[in-house]
Amino acid sequence: MLVFGLVILQIILAGEGLYASRPSVHENTIAGSAESALPYSVKLHEKSLPQKDPPFLDKIIIVSGSYNIPDEASKLISYDENIYLFAVVKDARGNHYLGDDGFLPPRLKIGNKKYTITDESLKRWKKELWGPLEINWYRIMPRMIPSHPELEDYEWYSNVFTEGPHEGKFRAFAVIEYEQEPLAQKGWIINPKKEVGTVRFRVEVNYHGRIISSPGQEDPSQPHRMATNDYDKGIKPTLHRISRLSDHKNKLIRYTEALRGVPWCWGTAYKIAGKPDQHQADLANPISIECSDLIISALRAMGNKNLAYTSAPEMARGVYTKPIDERTFRLATLDIFEEWIPKGISFHNGFYYLCGKGKIKIFDLNFKTERDIESPSANYLDIAISKNGKIFLINETKNLEREIEILNLEGEVEKIIRPKVEHTLTLDGQIYTTQRELRPQGIGVDDQGRSIYLLASDSLYIFDLDGNLQEKIRLEKLYDSFVPVGNLCVKENLIYVPVYKKEVLVYNLSGKVVNRAVLPDVAFGLDVDQNRYYLAASSPFRIEIRRLDGTFVGDSEEKLIDQNGEDAVVRIGSSEDYLQVGDLILSGEEGEAISHTLVFYEDTNSNQFLDRFDKLIYAGHDGVMISTVEEKLGSRYFILKRIDRQTVKID
16 A cells, blocks of 8 residues: 555656545455546546557556556465456557556556556557457366376376386376356456465457457367467466465465465476476466475465475475474274163263163273173163262163162162152042153252252153152253253253254253253263263264363264374474474375375364364365365374474464
8 A cells, every 4th residue: 555655646746637546445346447446546637649540459468466556477465465457458569558547557567667657658548539448357277187187097187107116206297277267357457356275367358359368368179278378387377376375373374275276286296307486386386286295385485485395205204394292193993882872971080971771881081991880681761970979870671661770889779769740630520649650761960969850751850869759840942942862961050951953951940941052963861060061972872072062072982092002192282292283294004104294274172182173284186175184184194293493484
């Protein structure tokens, strides 16, 4: 904006009698008409007599800028930067024209030369004398997958042999295919859609049926679908390119995402040996990317022009990196239940108690079996444990009756209660009262272990330890809007009821909903302790821990182990010893060398340790990709590295 202001001031001081204005700019609109001024809005009086004969046009050039002097250079811009593209036409006499009114920039730069309205090296097109120009714009993008793969066994681009004795060795530069999309915006100026990544543009002018194009003209007869003058081992830098950073909080990732829209190519290489700015992945003119190239390209664009492109194995050995942790990790899949189905859960004194058919299984905090309490004839539906160490269970007997068993922590039955409620029937004016057995679905217990809470249908029944009904509470919205799963938890005068809409309804002791938490899956067992949900989840059956707002903390399905098979935890944070967003994760297949470079993108659950739900960004078959740890790493081993700030500038 400062540059633009100086331009205006200089012209005013020159006595040209101009006016200028800068209106608000609306994204994705054409910024240019006689009725609406532009950010560059300048009107000048003509000094020389206009040329009456129409110029013979021989060239059209794209220049771009953001409230400054536009030039023909391609741009790497910030996420929020507003960019404008202008069409400049040149005639056979060397005159350059921009716009047919006064509402476009009064000066621009092409090559090393400045063109201005004041010295008439830049002119306005005389539409009233020469007729209008039809100016059309095109967005040029590579096909992410070739329409006709060059290799039978590989559907993506590849510069190398993909199988056989020469696998991985350079074969030839793959032919990258390009597609062109006409833009709705037309005319001398466009304000292209804001999109993270790399986009190239072409403009053409139609004047009296004669079409002139900027570099990048489409040629369907070529395998790359580009004019041969604009293609050499990929698209040439003569096409106007805009690469936009993302708004990610991490600088390396912001630059990495500027390569969105660039296709994957196995064996991406130097077009000119030994010149990093001529590498196919370089953001100076990105053509294709591979895993480690993505990182080096971003780092070079951040100012590290001395960096040469390298490989994942080299980065693993310490080229541009230093270790965060000396261990090697991998995800291990657990099946702690095998074929047994858990139906209820309670967390007590650092142990998980799960009930089901024939037993109660007890696990420690690492999900290792502590012991089982066997009861072969039992079919336990739900479990609760009081603070004084009494286990309360709903047992469905062989006669399909439901009774409450009270056990000590050793599994010895201390009491059995068959809860009953009064049922009133009016017949011929007479009132009859009978006792009927309750068929509870879920069980809870108060902190002192003196009252038993049973969920049946839409109500909560409170019994004492002798089986006497103390109170019945109708729970609002149950079966009206929500169907309960069946289990129950009572903690600190709050009642937690999971429902089939993947939620937990939280009630007070008046039966009113006071809170709700959304879960990704239906919970078939639930307990609450230490501001955590402890869930018996399914598909697959597992123990899952979440915060009270529903965010993930951990589960028993997968865990990290190190190279010795020992349980491992990778902490996430700002400490030098912790994994940080923007750090590198280098992985390989079991028994093979490191082969892939990824960047830690997000602690998805904000739980401050690496788990399968966290996200990684990397170069993959769809270009720049983001996947979860589970999706991308699977059973692969991996190591943790950090860019070495002693040799690489990153902040």
